[in-house]
Amino acid sequence: MDQKQLQECHERIKPFIHNTPVLTSRLIDQMVGASVFFKCENFQRMGAFKMRGAANAIMQLPKALQQKGVVTHSSGNFAQALSLAAQSLGVKAFIVMPKNAPQVKKNAVKGYGGIVIECESTLEAREKEAKKIEEEQGATFIHPSNDDAVILGQGTACMELLEKHSDLDYVFSPVGGGGLIAGTALAVHYFGNSCKVIGGEPLEADDAYRSLKSGVIETNITANTVADGLRTHLGDRNFPIIQRYVDHITRVTEDEIVTAMQILWERLKIVCEPSSAVAFAATLKEKELLEDKKIGIIISGGNVDVNRLPFSSLDS
Amino acid sequence: MDQKQLQECHERIKPFIHNTPVLTSRLIDQMVGASVFFKCENFQRMGAFKMRGAANAIMQLPKALQQKGVVTHSSGNFAQALSLAAQSLGVKAFIVMPKNAPQVKKNAVKGYGGIVIECESTLEAREKEAKKIEEEQGATFIHPSNDDAVILGQGTACMELLEKHSDLDYVFSPVGGGGLIAGTALAVHYFGNSCKVIGGEPLEADDAYRSLKSGVIETNITANTVADGLRTHLGDRNFPIIQRYVDHITRVTEDEIVTAMQILWERLKIVCEPSSAVAFAATLKEKELLEDKKIGIIISGGNVDVNRLPFSSLDS
Known part of the structure; x- marks a missing residue:
């Protein structure tokens, strides 16, 4: 999949999607020690990048x-x-x-x-x-993540982010079925400027992390993670792209996911899914690497049941 | 306070505030039967229009x-x-x-x-x-709401909204101490185009509603409302502006506030305070009046404790 295909895909779907806003927060910048730009796909139609x-x-x-x-x-x-x-x-x-x-x-x-x-x-x-x-x-x-047309479509979120902020040093994306991070990696490869892609993945469903280590697609035996969107595994269309263009995957614990989600809700004032918080949790974990850099984070979606939120689990 | 003072105020504070985004939702438009534009002061610095x-x-x-x-x-x-x-x-x-x-x-x-x-x-x-x-x-x-400079400052949120959408038919604002709605009413008077201002107020703290009826500043004996920012009463600086430029005040019940808040969280994907939801609850209540109109709503702020949310109270 080349640069032209990605551009054509964006032109094609434009009438049917929102060019979602990019949000920032001084408090979060201070917390990370970097400039962080959140591409808010929770504001996308139906509430997610999909x-x-x-x-x-x-x-x-x-x-x-x-x-x-x-x-x-x-x-x-x-x-x-x-x-x-x-x-x-x-x-x-x-x-x-x-x-x-x-x-x-x-x-x-x-x-x-x-x-x-x-x-x-x-x-x-x-x-x-x-x-x-x-x-x-x-x-x-139509497969939700292991399909070239789907991968290209998901990549347009990061394309739009790079159109606004062309000088990002890193982009963080959650890793579930692999469609979003593969598309993001293609967008960064074709439109970034010395930019690297880092995946965020729950430790409890770290199939992609293990797949990159072993070189073959690994699966999860259990997937006890609050990030319910990330319990799936990679496929043969997106895995080669991830192998080639993703710098590495950072794993985060359940507590780190919920803490990151709470920061996004309380500081950025957005409703987002635990899966989105995984990418931000990875950013917080990589603080040392990111000092004074410019970071993009793909907030993948915002479809949550507000009557069943995980925050109070942190108290225990 | 005239048009020029409002413009000068906006120029003065610009370097210290965000020109916050205006969000829309097709689902909410369908629900209200009108085009609704949310001025999101929950994304303001420190999380509120104040x-x-x-x-x-x-x-x-x-x-x-x-x-x-x-x-x-x-x-x-x-x-x-x-x-x-x-x-x-x-x-x-x-x-x-x-x-x-x-x-x-x-x-x-x-x-x-x-x-x-x-x-x-x-x-x-x-x-x-x-x-x-x-x-x-x-x-x-410095008084939080009964101060001319404060009233002018709060009015700049609606000024920015009208800069983007000059043809609004109605603007809804919550009513607490009266600073926001007085500023909003001034902005609509000077920069709106046949636009009316409607206040949203909790039935449980309806001092402003009663003040407009009686012509004198009324207070609340009790104020058992989830909208903790709206428990205060009007003052002699903002009341005359409200009397002159606000069309009317619509009162909403506690259930209506929490339901409206849940819609904003789940559909608009924003974290906002109960006080903000009061303005949207009033909009939902005035549906018949608003058919096919263009409506602005001031989302006043987003400082909430996500561990103490009111949503589950609706189940009981």
Whole structure:
């Protein structure tokens, strides 16, 4: 994937996304000892960067395929993103979700016009159900992170950040399925200026960290992390990009994630997900490296249930 | 106070404040049935609009008086605002706070360089202590809301909003001590275009609503509202402005405030205070009036303790 593809992707999806604001805080700058620029994808449509990749993936399809719809299995942000992107483009989106997914998530997907298909909660059942819809409807399967068009779309967030602040020394991105950090790494490679990409990953789901060490895609046996968006593992499309263009991955503990999230809420005054806080927690952990530098951080999303916040867990 | 004074005030304080972003949400627009523009003073320095009035009040003083410092009694946002504004201008700020004020608030004031003077928690004790500092130090007393320079400063938030969106039909502001809504009303009068100002006030502390009805400044006997910034009453400097330029005040219940706050957090993805949600709750209540109109809402601040949020109270 080259510079031109990234630029064309950005032009293509522009009418369907927000160029989200970049926020700063003097107090956070003092805390980190660096100038920190937060690219706030929590303000993106449907509340997360995933809108970008979903829009690009659908728009890349030939019209004839678009007419037959798209399908994915997800109970997270990508389910909402694909639904809203499809709705915006007049395309059908079939979303396979486990029966036991929270009703609020099913409603969010339906609210964006997605067609929810329920199945058993195993990965096998989800994949089988998605396959069935591909065959019966002729719908195209879109993977939430391991898809070139999705990776390019996710990279446009960092492109916009670099358009405003071309002289960043480091960009931090959370690492989950690998779509965001791969896209971010491509954007930094083509549009950065001696800029490095560092991933933030929960210690409790450190498959990407281990994958970079071993050179093969590792998985998690358990993933007991508050950062529910980061429990997935890398894929064969994004892993080579991450190997090539990401400087390293910094792992953070659950307490570090919740502390970082609380700082973002109380100081930056934004509602963001634990997954976003992982990138900032990594920044706090790398303070020595970052002294007096200019840092970009991708705040990935803001879809949280405010009745179930993790902050008080710090008191214990 | 005329148009020119408002413009001069804005020029004067510009180097010390943020021109805060204006956020929008398609979902909220659908919910209200109007186009809504949120002026996000939660992103202001020290987390609230009060920075504006504090900066202007200090800068309006002759240099000789500035050197002797300023004094106020407050345990809320104005204490932090006066401290930070004074620090930014190289001026001493004496902040009289009740002994039993939360340590976190005392620390916030100290963090911004304010000199905390503790006293008993009665209004009488606070006023006596402030008077003592005026006499002993020659410091100038600055009232948090009933002061022309403060009112002008607070009005600059709405000025900035109207610079971006000159065709607003209504602007909603919370009503507490009256400084913000009086400043907002002046800004709308001088820079709006057939625009009206509506105040949002908790039913549980509806002194301003009653004052507009009776024509004299009313007070609250009780003020059992989650909107802790709105428990104060109007003063002789801001009341005449409110009488003249505010269309009306809409009262909202505690449940309406918390519901509105939850929508702002979950949909707009911002951390804001209950006081800010009062203005949005009033907007939701006035839906019929606002159909297809363009509405501005002043989000007053974002200083909340995320460990003590009111959302779950809605479940009961």
